[in-house]
Amino acid sequence: MSASQVLFDAPGPKARRNNVIISIVAVLLLLGAIAWIVFKFAEAGQFEASKWSPFSYTDIQGVLLKGLGSTLLAAALGTVFAMLIGVIFAVGRLSTKRWISLPTTIVLEFFRGLPVLLLMFGVYYLGSGKVSPLVAVVTGLALYNGMVIAEIIRAGVLALPKGQGEAATAVGLTRGQTLRTILLPQAFRSMLPTIIAQVVVLLKDSALGYLVTYQELLYAINNIGRDYQNLLPAFIVGAAIFILINLLVAAFAKWLERRLSRSPKKIK
Amino acid sequence: MDAITSNLGLFASGFWGTIVLSFFTMVGSLIFGTVLAAMRVSPTPVLRAAATTYVNVVRNTPLTLVLFFCAFGLPYLQISFGNTTDQVSFNYAVLALTAYTSCFVCEAIRSGIATVPLGQAEAARSIGLTFTQSLRFIILPQGIRTVVPPLASVIIAMVKNTSIASGFNNKELISAMNGVIELRGDQVPLILAGTAIAYLILSIGLGQIFGLIERKVRIAR
Numbered sequence: 001m002s003a004s005q006v007l008f009d010a011p012g013p014k015a016r017r018n019n020v021i022i023s024i025v026a027v028l029l030l031l032g033a034i035a036w037i038v039f040k041f042a043e044a045g046q047f048e049a050s051k052w053s054p055f056s057y058t059d060i061q062g063v064l065l066k067g068l069g070s071t072l073l074a075a076a077l078g079t080v081f082a083m084l085i086g087v088i089f090a091v092g093r094l095s096t097k098r099w100i101s102l103p104t105t106i107v108l109e110f111f112r113g114l115p116v117l118l119l120m121f122g123v124y125y126l127g128s129g130k131v132s133p134l135v136a137v138v139t140g141l142a143l144y145n146g147m148v149i150a151e152i153i154r155a156g157v158l159a160l161p162k163g164q165g166e167a168a169t170a171v172g173l174t175r176g177q178t179l180r181t182i183l184l185p186q187a188f189r190s191m192l193p194t195i196i197a198q199v200v201v202l203l204k205d206s207a208l209g210y211l212v213t214y215q216e217l218l219y220a221i222n223n224i225g226r227d228y229q230n231l232l233p234a235f236i237v238g239a240a241i242f243i244l245i246n247l248l249v250a251a252f253a254k255w256l257e258r259r260l261s262r263s264p265k266k267i268k
Numbered sequence: 269m270d271a272i273t274s275n276l277g278l279f280a281s282g283f284w285g286t287i288v289l290s291f292f293t294m295v296g297s298l299i300f301g302t303v304l305a306a307m308r309v310s311p312t313p314v315l316r317a318a319a320t321t322y323v324n325v326v327r328n329t330p331l332t333l334v335l336f337f338c339a340f341g342l343p344y345l346q347i348s349f350g351n352t353t354d355q356v357s358f359n360y361a362v363l364a365l366t367a368y369t370s371c372f373v374c375e376a377i378r379s380g381i382a383t384v385p386l387g388q389a390e391a392a393r394s395i396g397l398t399f400t401q402s403l404r405f406i407i408l409p410q411g412i413r414t415v416v417p418p419l420a421s422v423i424i425a426m427v428k429n430t431s432i433a434s435g436f437n438n439k440e441l442i443s444a445m446n447g448v449i450e451l452r453g454d455q456v457p458l459i460l461a462g463t464a465i466a467y468l469i470l471s472i473g474l475g476q477i478f479g480l481i482e483r484k485v486r487i488a489r
Binding site for chain 1: 328432472
């Protein structure tokens with residue numbers, strides 16, 4: 001039963017009437033709010049065709065595409081390195097040797113406690129102009145999200161039935177082999193939807209690149225907006241692109257989750 | 269060391285700026301997030317749809333873009349609050365951070381409402397409480413107590429997110445750091461470490477406080 005159904009009965013005649021009244025009031029308030037926003041936009045002249053027509057020019061579309069490409073490049077590189085860092089740190093934290101697990105935990109908690117932007121600025125400044133903004137963005141994204149993914153993978157391994165590890169030990173696999181061939185693949189699989197949700201976070205955080213002069217989508221939006229005096233339309237177009245990509249990734253995660261959950265290989 | 273010690277005042281004001289920004293955002297997003305959560309579970313389909321749309325749209329927009337819209341877009345629409353430039357930037361930042369964080373607060377509270385046993389809501393209805401009453405007296409008090417841990421991570425993430433406001437004329441830790449680095453380019457690692465420690469103090473400190481609250485309000489079921 002969903003949360004919303006817990007709270008109220010099937011509505012009777014009085015509740016239905018109240019519901020209609022509340023709905024009408026809510027619709028009026030919402031319409032009012034939308035009308036006010038539209039009015040504000042119109043007042044500022046943001047609906048004029050000249051503000052929107054630039055988006056039909058091929059060179060503007062080119063600028064947007066180039067920005068989008070840079071955003072996706074940073075996000076893709078960030079994801080690959082975050083996965084690598086995630087697996088390495090998850091294994092480190094799961095180690096039974098204290099001299100491995102303790103420093104791993106400290107480093108992990110350190111990077112997880114910092115803003116991504118600080119990590120990006122850190123690389124940017126430490127490289128003192130010799131590293132490209134892309135490197136700063138990717139390092140920041142990979143370090144922070146890698147630590148988060150490490151915790152996700154670790155939680156996945158800990159959630160596996162104990163028998164999996166015991167059986168692996170019983171057939172003579174070493175600790176490392178058990179992790180690599182038995183535990184990690186299962187944990188990765190069961191945690192894949194959560195990991196993809198983290199990739200959405202990573203993709204959104206790539207917009208931070210704007211602040212460290214990486215020329216990504218937001219940078220392109222800003223440039224178009226300043227050149228054509230249409231910052232708000234540019235903003236709306238850019239937001240739509242970001243939202244679309246994120247919803248696509250989230251839908252992919254949902255599809256994957258459904259697919260994995262009906263897999264015949266599932267362990268009882 | 270002198271890059272830190274001689275610029276302690278700048279760092280302190282940045283630290284304070286982060287705290288003030290976080291505080292106002294926290295209060296605002298807890299209130300607005302709870303309202304959104306109540307809308308998402310309400311019997312009125314219109315309210316549910318409105319809140320769901322809002323959450324899905326804003327949650328999938330990068331925070332940098334939300335801040336960008338508030339800081340550069342709202343002035344175009346002649347919507348601004350405050351008298352001085354600093355104040356206006358600050359209010360835009362609080363607005364953007366609140367609009368964004370509320371979505372995550374809403375989702376956390378909603379998941380908490382789902383953990384309240386069905387019998388609680390049925391009992392509330394059977395003694396004749398209305399939707400609002402049962403939400404206010406029975407469901408939310410229990411739901412909110414169970415969501416202290418996820419709310420804590422939302423708040424801690426929000427505090428770290430205030431760093432993005434540095435790009436939009438706000439005085440906080442990152443802008444203080446950038447300022448000090450401009451003065452003392454020779455001691456970059458030290459300045460970075462100082463800023464990192466300041467953030468760690470905030471996030472670890474908040475984690476401790478929320479841990480305390482969690483132990484205090486935990487419900488035995």
